[in-house]
Amino acid sequence: MNTSNKHLLIVAHGSRREASNNEVRQLCVKLDQLENSYDSISSGFLELAEPSIPDGLRQLITSGAQEITVMPYFLSAGRHVTEDIPSEVDIVRQEHPEVSIHLAPYLGSAEGVAPLIIKSLR
């Protein structure tokens, strides 16, 4: 069993367009190169792509994860962020009360979003 214990799961909506799902998977690879505070950085999807959020969490737990941060890769707090993602996370929290699963704020709530928009438009 893998003894690593701090993992990041980036959770996106999921798309019928597989290139869009792969974009999220590639983002995880890029994040893994930039950040070494996690033993792994992987992705899960609310709809239309694999793994689902519960399956993504279960895979991490099966490989030994003891602490998992779930980050909603969403820009605004619609129902997916306020209701659906917390519910999916709760399913696995109930299955594995011994694992610490922390739900981080969704990306759109970060202070840096507005400056990033301006920079990207220049």
Place this chain on the structure above:
Amino acid sequence: MNTSNKHLLIVAHGSRREASNNEVRQLCVKLDQLENSYDSISSGFLELAEPSIPDGLRQLITSGAQEITVMPYFLSAGRHVTEDIPSEVDIVRQEHPEVSIHLAPYLGSAEGVAPLIIKSLR
């Protein structure tokens, strides 16, 4: 008639949760405070909220806009970004060929997204 001519329309998905739509509207206010290269910064929605993208563009044109940048406030290039938003923009381009409407890259394609995620998690 307003003589200003360079405008930014931030285009989001739209939500049944009105607080989420207001978040996008508030982002525009914040952007307007940070950036003075546009005569106005406003929002339009693909679904579930007002104004629609064509209506948002038409309102700007009615008030004198000659150049409009449309920025998709989306993180990945699913069908909304690759098909739906360009189609909505094209409707108004055909109605107003005299107005320059530029479709900017979607936010998720910005180089700064991965560093922003890492920063927001710290």
